[in-house]
Amino acid sequence: MEIICIGNELLIGKTLNTNAQWLAKRTTSLGIAVKRITVVSDDVDEIAQAIREALQRNPRFIITTGGLGPTFDDKTLEGIAKGLNRELKVDDRALKMVKEKYDSYAKAGKIGKTELTRHRIKMATLPDGAEPLSNPIGTAPGVLMQSNKTIIVALPGVPSEMEAIFEESVAPLLKKEAGDVMFFEASIYVDGIMESALAPLIDETMHDNPYIYIKSHPKGEEKKPHIEIHFSTTAKNSQTAKNRLGKAIIQLSELIQKSGGKVKQKK
């Protein structure tokens, strides 16, 4: 799985990319590993290039965020269409979704007349062969496409809309793909031992626990060390995962205590 985030605001550092973190966490928890996250600007050619490059790496899924709205700089669908060499067409199902939203806003007295302006029709203009995904919160539909074996899903950049479409339309696809496999993790917190002294102890524990990935995250300074050690595994059931994680945590904790470090299970 790859994630492509589209938006100048991410490249000028105006916006923190919480969408990438949310998607990465959520798909990992569903048992699908994220191999790469790419951020590009609101530029048709940049988006097209990022899509083409990602397709060459043959991921099962590509999820994009951002650039589905009504303004001139919402260029995601144009970029994806270019990357896939497909035409853009007004999609009747998507147009119905957009129209119903504006009609409902008008009915609620929130807006006046509800013309389907060029900018509103834009949100229903999809790459050929694409399927619109209902947006339970906002106006722009999500979009689902397939290119060879890769499923491409375009989600909006507004976090609440992105999350809602993901849960409704994307999570079921990922769960089906992952089958029974799930991701499990646990952390311990260590004081009084430097990361460089910890390194050989982690090596030894990982060698003895082949299904466990261990990574140290220094939280203090190297000279006043406070280190989080994160254990993770994927497994078909939680008992297997708990047993594996428990065994590795006990082994590494003992090694650290022998070296004079202090171990805490919680922060």
Place this chain on the structure above:
Amino acid sequence: MEIICIGNELLIGKTLNTNAQWLAKRTTSLGIAVKRITVVSDDVDEIAQAIREALQRNPRFIITTGGLGPTFDDKTLEGIAKGLNRELKVDDRALKMVKEKYDSYAKAGKIGKTELTRHRIKMATLPDGAEPLSNPIGTAPGVLMQSNKTIIVALPGVPSEMEAIFEESVAPLLKKEAGDVMFFEASIYVDGIMESALAPLIDETMHDNPYIYIKSHPKGEEKKPHIEIHFSTTAKNSQTAKNRLGKAIIQLSELIQKSGGKVKQKK
């Protein structure tokens, strides 16, 4: 300029990528535009591939974050060396930096014996032709390399260390490259007008103000709209930038008010 962030913790959504935002904001403010941010795992081949792909796009700078420490999963330098087809060698200058750090920790009574273990020597093992950058806060030096016209800088993942090395060794290079050009920005906040109704007004303003980039960021829901409108430009002096930004802000504000929207300068 491209940014490559290395770390499984980013791909499983455990860690929010604040380093990418900090670097993007800081380099943009220095007048250097970030074209792409890529996140890959702690895997030599993934890192090497990301470096090779970035080099093909010919950026003037590539900055990497993460993966410079002493543990087995700190693989950035090995990955960069592979991407550049260079050997890894223990660098005497880097080794001196690392040794002096551990000696100073020992002198301060913070650690015991200061052997240069395999894991510590690793932090001084650099791609051929690289230059170590002093780390004023932590142990692992930053690393500077050149490949054709691209300068590659590897920075640690610990934010305080990344920022310190950036300010000391990288910011001066970027300033020199940018010359007099700086980045300027301003925002207004708009209520009572939908993003889709705003779109043609932004189109018109951007058409009349060719040096200004305008992007709308919906903050509420489409049916109860609260929208930030962000104006940005690059210019050689702040007076030119202020004049340009002011002209565009006044024009768009008037258009919005005519359409029934309310404009605020501050949040």
